Amino acid sequence: MSRALLFVGIVLAVLFGLAATVGVLAYGNEPPRDGRLEVDGLTEPATIAWSDSGHVWIEADTEAGLAAGLGYLHAADHGWATMLWRQAARGELAAWLGAGARPLDLHARTLGLGDLARQTYASLPEAERALLDAYARGVNRAFEEPGVAQSDAFIVADVVPGPWEPWDALAVERLHLYLGAPALLADASWRVARADSVVGAFATADSTFRARLGAYATGYDRVFVTGEGADRMLVRHIAAGRSALPLFAPVALRLRDVEAVVASVPGSLVTPSGWSGGLGWGLLLGAPVTLERYGGAAPPRVFSRIVERDGDETLLSVARDASGLVLRPGRAAPEADSLAVADSTAATGWRVRWAGFGLGTDLGAFRQLWSGRLSSEPGRLGEGLAATRAGVRLLGAPAVATAEAEFALVARDTLARRAARVLADSIGGVRAEPERGLSSVWARETLDGLLAALGSRDSLSDALRVPYSYLRGWDGAYAPEAVAPSIFEWWLVSHRDLTGQLPNLADSLDVALLPYTLGIARAELRDRHGTLPYGWRWGRLQDVPAYPLLGERETAAARRFRTPLGPPGGHPTSLLPGPSLVFDEAPPGVAVWSIATRLGDGRTTVVAPGMRPPPTGASDAPAVAGGMSLVLDPGAPVPARRLLLVPPE
Numbered sequence: 001m002s003r004a005l006l007f008v009g010i011v012l013a014v015l016f017g018l019a020a021t022v023g024v025l026a027y028g029n030e031p032p033r034d035g036r037l038e039v040d041g042l043t044e045p046a047t048i049a050w051s052d053s054g055h056v057w058i059e060a061d062t063e064a065g066l067a068a069g070l071g072y073l074h075a076a077d078h079g080w081a082t083m084l085w086r087q088a089a090r091g092e093l094a095a096w097l098g099a100g101a102r103p104l105d106l107h108a109r110t111l112g113l114g115d116l117a118r119q120t121y122a123s124l125p126e127a128e129r130a131l132l133d134a135y136a137r138g139v140n141r142a143f144e145e146p147g148v149a150q151s152d153a154f155i156v157a158d159v160v161p162g163p164w165e166p167w168d169a170l171a172v173e174r175l176h177l178y179l180g181a182p183a184l185l186a187d188a189s190w191r192v193a194r195a196d197s198v199v200g201a202f203a204t205a206d207s208t209f210r211a212r213l214g215a216y217a218t219g220y221d222r223v224f225v226t227g228e229g230a231d232r233m234l235v236r237h238i239a240a241g242r243s244a245l246p247l248f249a250p251v252a253l254r255l256r257d258v259e260a261v262v263a264s265v266p267g268s269l270v271t272p273s274g275w276s277g278g279l280g281w282g283l284l285l286g287a288p289v290t291l292e293r294y295g296g297a298a299p300p301r302v303f304s305r306i307v308e309r310d311g312d313e314t315l316l317s318v319a320r321d322a323s324g325l326v327l328r329p330g331r332a333a334p335e336a337d338s339l340a341v342a343d344s345t346a347a348t349g350w351r352v353r354w355a356g357f358g359l360g361t362d363l364g365a366f367r368q369l370w371s372g373r374l375s376s377e378p379g380r381l382g383e384g385l386a387a388t389r390a391g392v393r394l395l396g397a398p399a400v401a402t403a404e405a406e407f408a409l410v411a412r413d414t415l416a417r418r419a420a421r422v423l424a425d426s427i428g429g430v431r432a433e434p435e436r437g438l439s440s441v442w443a444r445e446t447l448d449g450l451l452a453a454l455g456s457r458d459s460l461s462d463a464l465r466v467p468y469s470y471l472r473g474w475d476g477a478y479a480p481e482a483v484a485p486s487i488f489e490w491w492l493v494s495h496r497d498l499t500g501q502l503p504n505l506a507d508s509l510d511v512a513l514l515p516y517t518l519g520i521a522r523a524e525l526r527d528r529h530g531t532l533p534y535g536w537r538w539g540r541l542q543d544v545p546a547y548p549l550l551g552e553r554e555t556a557a558a559r560r561f562r563t564p565l566g567p568p569g570g571h572p573t574s575l576l577p578g579p580s581l582v583f584d585e586a587p588p589g590v591a592v593w594s595i596a597t598r599l600g601d602g603r604t605t606v607v608a609p610g611m612r613p614p615p616t617g618a619s620d621a622p623a624v625a626g627g628m629s630l631v632l633d634p635g636a637p638v639p640a641r642r643l644l645l646v647p648p649e
Helices: 002-027 063-077 079-090 099-111 113-123 126-143 152-157 168-179 188-193 197-212 363-370 416-425 441-454 462-472 484-499 508-529
Strands: 035-038 046-050 056-060 222-226 233-239 249-255 258-264 273-276 279-284 290-296 301-307 313-321 324-327 347-353 383-387 392-395 400-403 407-411 592-598 604-607 627-632 642-646
Touching (some): 056 063, 063 079, 099 301, 126 168, 126 363, 188 197, 197 347, 249 627, 258 363, 258 592, 383 407, 400 416, 441 462
Antiparallel strands (some): 222 407, 324 347, 592 604, 604 627
16 A cells, blocks of 8 residues: 555656646746846846836946846846737748738838838947847847746747847837827828728728737827926826737836936837936827828839748838838739839829838937937927926927926827816826726716707607616716716717717707617617627727737637736726727727826836726835736835846856
């Protein structure tokens, strides 16, 4: 009996050891977060420290040291996001994911994101190339660790990340510059011209590109300054689409005697929000993508070859130079390529203009911001605000700009004007909301007028009395369990589909149609979501964030990467922008980041999608699985447990 038990024990021990070995080989260990780590090619040391709450510091004596530390941090903490953005920008997703990703690669190559990044790197001064070289060294050193290169996402996708090149950070920068631009169909010229087959093909490819990367609804971003004295705050709200990837990596930087806090974008040196030396900034990334008629000789062809995972190849030919991308129906176009140019003779077509078609980077502008300086207008960063406790400076020419004695706001959606007073009344822009959800001033005020025009409950048909009762009792909160916001937005959608516009209470015909369109909304909700109003709850009707591309793999392994990040936000006019069924040119943006910085000392509160702000007076807040709610303080003591990146001995 004892021998049998001993035998069983030995077998179990062996099996346990094999399981542990397989686990380590498959998933690796955590990357080093303390001690010393030699980095080939590094000439300046850098120190990285992580607190238990998620606060991260990087210290260095030179900018190159900071860049190396940031590269290591991005890869160690956000390895999949870093490499996914790189593959998307290069137009090499099909090499990882197969033919299904080919349309995304075709669009990225059409835009020239990777090719222009490589050319830009070659044209930069030595000091800026040195920063990109150092960043690449940090990324590559992190990916030498099994805990990074063999983390879950890479195992599920069955890919091995290749070496990071210095120009890859510029490609990721250019990718986010493009994704940050308003959606094409938000521009009337694109909506009219898409009847042309070649314009329609480009617009469809662009929508697919943005949607499958989870990056849309950026038109609802905003930056504002509120408060006075010691409580003066700069707040950045980012509607990041439905991506469950951590779009930002908040970090405190210390360069000699300069302290800064930035929201960095993994895979790049881009920091669209931050504070340094009393200067805070918030940028609405993305230059507009415009369309114009074009006649004349096309630019020389640019060729690109896409190689898929199974070895299949696609040749792409586009007419693109710094002046823009020329769209004309092609002759003998390669597979999946509707943008090939037949010849260079004069012909009628379209030209797509975008600042990113020229060489260049905004790295120099970001370097100024990191040091607390803004001596010149940033290049192609987009619109935004830069502020100190003493004043505010507009950057660029935002579509919406409000500047009052104690409040300034920039945004791209005109509805943000409606939200201005809600934002102004908030405390740091991350005000704790009622448990019922986030409120929309615009929705509540609009509904008051609609209900008054609709008449009393008793004047309505039996079919409309139930939706009327829900609407009458609604306080404008977009709570996940609420039925009224679904009825309200479906009503507006139904009215717009029938009349071509949202209800106009000054139009007697519009008012007469209100009962009819409310009836249509009720019927569609019943048909799509069941006969019981309980099935029409706002949270149930909304999509949830998912990991881009990887989440499309409907396997048990891939499903574990689907991360619902809490309840949806509110209408774009609410405190936090979020889902709306009305404005379908910008699909629901449920993954909303809020970054609030106290201009006096740089203390920054970061509230990631679905997370609540920390309690008032809390000195720090814990990181939360699937999201983040934390406070970064540039003056806080750095933990004793640190990782030192050093040159080889």
